[in-house]
Amino acid sequence: MQTQAFVAAVDQAMEEAVAAYTETFAGSVLAETAVAAHGKRVRSRLIGLCADDLGVEPQQVVSLAAAAEMVHAGSLQHDDVLDDADTRRGVPATHVRYGNHVAILGGDMLLALAVGQVAGGPRVWTVESARTLAKMSGAASDEIYWREKREVCPVSVWEGIARGKTGALFRFCLGGTGVLIDEQRYRTLSQFGEELGVLYQWVDDLLDFVPRTGKRRFADLFEHNPNRVLSAASAAGMSLALPVADEAAARALATALQPHWERSRDQALAAGGGLSAAMVDAGLPRCAHILDELLAKLAPVAVSEAA
DSSP: OOHHHHHHHHHHHHHHHHHTTTTSHHHHHHHHTHHHHOOOOHHHHHHHHHHHHHTOOGGGGHHHHHHHHHHHHHHHHHHHHHHTOSEETTEEOHHHHHOHHHHHHHHHHHHHHHHHHHTTSOHHHHHHHHHHHHHHHHHHHHHHHHHHHTSOOOHHHHHHHHIIIIIHHHHHHHHHHHTTTOHHHHHHHHHHHHHHHHHHHHHHHHHTTSOBTTBOTTHHHHHTOOOHHHHHHHHTTOOOOOSOOSHHHHHHHHHHTHHHHHHHHHHHHHHHHHHHHHHHHTTOHHHHHHHHHHHHTTTTOOGGGGO
16 A cells, blocks of 8 residues: 555544544534644654555554554644644644643543554554553653743653653654564564654754754744753753743854754754664664654754845
């Protein structure tokens, strides 16, 4: 099954799951917003490509991919409420259009439906889905704690948040596919997935300093979110006054952070290159392609763009 066809099958599984609850207001909103929005479907693509690498029939992991996308979509709905975000993927966020209650309950519905998606698969899928949700919730609480504390978290804390916030779901994706082969594949791919998730967060933190379509530049500086560049700069002895008050202050701070940004970018590229090579060596070249796509986002970024 080609990647596009696999993603289409995942979308259909999500639509059918939500359709059973569209008689409720939250369900009808989900059908119109979270499910219809689609997004990049990185997690679906990753699972589909991993199945190809392992020789697993794609149909065996459609429900796993649907669960991963539902968890992602549900967590984003909750995040938008917690962050009071105005938009999601260029359109008004669900809580802006329908209120916090509907957004939160709709997110809860997606998370519950995600667990239902994997209930018919290997037992470890259900166990790991619950564990993944717990890790993501814990990481989100840590993120809020440091945001409200108005301090830059240490790099070790940043990594813990990244492993829970992003790494846990990628671990679920790859580990859930690997378990269909054997226990060793399950363990190896779970670790690959977690490291891939950390890199996704790392790259996103770096790109926060760069102009991007549909993304507010310097969002982490304005909102005092944990950010790998800020944590590394603080560890190096740089004093950081956050959150910044305006665009001019953000640009000035970004200029001062430039050496730390460049060092962090080089470290991310090196770590990503090592992980990509390890995945290829493990017989996962298609999976590695997703990582290579991620790292390519950093390659064309000029140093001046991050200042």
